[in-house]
Amino acid sequence: MNNWNDWIEAQPQVVPMLVESIKKQRLAHAYLFDGQAGSGTMELAILLSKSFMCQEKQGANPCLTCLDCTRIDSGNHPDLHKIAPDGQSIKREQVDYLQKEFSYRGVESRQKVYIVSDADKMTGTAANTLLKFLEEPQGETLAILLTEQVENVLPTIRSRAQHIRFHPPLKEEIVKQLMENGIDQKHSSFLAELTENKEAALRLTEDDWSFQARGVVLQLMHELYTRPDQAIITLAEKWLPLMKERIHQEMGLEMMTLWLRDLLYIRVGKQGELVYSDFYESYKELSLSTSQRLITLSLAKVMEAKSQLSANVAVQLVMERLLFTIQEG
Template identity: 55%
Template sequence: MTTWNDLQQTQPRVVPFMIKSLEKDRLSHAYIFAGESGTGKREIALQLTKSYFCRERNGAEPCGHCVDCKRIEKGNHPDVHIVEPDGASIKKHQVEFLQKEFTYRGMESSHKIYMITEADKMTASAANSLLKFLEEPESPTLAILLTERESSLLPTVRSRSQQISFQPLSKSVFAEKLQELGVSRMHSLVLAEITTNLDHANLLNEAEWIAQARSVVIQLMGELYLRPNQVLLTLQDKWLPLSKEKVHQEAGLDMILLWLRDLLYIQTGKSDTLVFPDQQDQYEQLALSISQQQNVEHLSGVLEAKRHLKANMNYQLVMEKLLLSIQGV
């Protein structure tokens, strides 16, 4: 059973605020939970819902075993309504249906909660219907709007709701979250360094792209320093076919940057923070022939390549220029 203490590990600022509001019975009538995908917005919204309805809670902590807690956990509580996009958007008729439902007396209590996921996807007419509902609810109501793009909500909706900002997860917490979702530890370490956005991480992990890319980056960088005549062939045959999309090109340069940073960590005695821990033996071998100054220059070369890619320079040219500059050609 998830507890508030569990959730505090992911959102150390949001959770204490919500706990205090519950304990002092000072909940707002409407909240906007704003933050990136994977930051725990929905989990905290559901925990708040349990605490709101639980009649056996201890302080702010819901019991987890009463009828209300179990129904909320299973998604079938009659006084909890969750609205999700119907196709590409949340439409006016969905908000109107919600309003109609809320005219009826609560089946379990006099209170009701509605949660709108991806609230920024409301059509203009849906948002305007919601605005009236926020101002004049039919019964004691708690509204929770979840969004990754708070600025896309109507200013009037924002002004009538208490806005709660969810911070990006720490890299270590995000890596653990990915592992809970079935991503291997080695791949989660790389993903967590590239992004702490769950949707972005899932995109990079799609069709095991991150596993293939990690393997090729290790091969590419090893050849760059130990078998330089082979590196452009590996770039052509293995790396470019993996990097047709801009998101993969950007992630690839990030991975090269991480590989070089690991080498610098070895050179400075920080081997416990490696993103590619299985490459430690090779790093230690290379550290004998590459100075820290050279490595810093190579890192700067990757940052320049990232700027060139952002400026829409041809990716193959960006990569060839980067690898040749590291070789000193």
């Protein structure tokens, strides 16, 4: 998607705001793009960089053919700098290097842009160093900070950048993108509901993990409501060996949440919104032996289990407690 019109449906509030600022030449010196993976924060940061630097733009749209645009597309524009975490964090040395680069005169143009990915992962010294840079911009400088966890960005940095909140990606668009990657519609819809972004969804398809996990969760939850003694065995023999990584454990719990939500939808007559639509007949049968109140309580227990995982409680203990409490009602 190469122009602003391409993004209007995905980000109907963000795009008009930026387009108007570009047309009126009233761009802020710093922006904080706040959005989850897949929402287009990096793509729009690049597009904004082109509109800022392009000398041949038409309205707000960059021409895409001038030297500035083509060098940005190729990733080697000398006046566009990107910073990303070096390991687990962005370090002061990276910001110091950025400041040094910006002390030189623009090579290709008068403007300079820097994009900071995962701005919430700056060390304290890096954040304070960047803060001074934000307070004293040199020449025609545009700073674009990207984050998925805006609450972890230094408050003084947030106050010196224009905060723009991005909508989560549209599930229909994620489904379309996943199908273009060769994933069938049923599983694409499931992954879109589970992850809410294409990149995370594609990672889950590696080694067929998501396909296996879906089947294990369906088996585990059905047994929990029909043969609880067998559910404990399935947990030990299938769920735990498959969910070794923390991200997989969290996804497994999210799959359980979706399963319980489907069961709740059956109880309240929303059959058209099922994630596990192929499980419809089993849901109908199970819904006869449980209540809306108990399903809601079970959903709350899964949320509690997620919190326990975040607190580093052993996953086996978390899951055994969860199954027991759901079984007991």
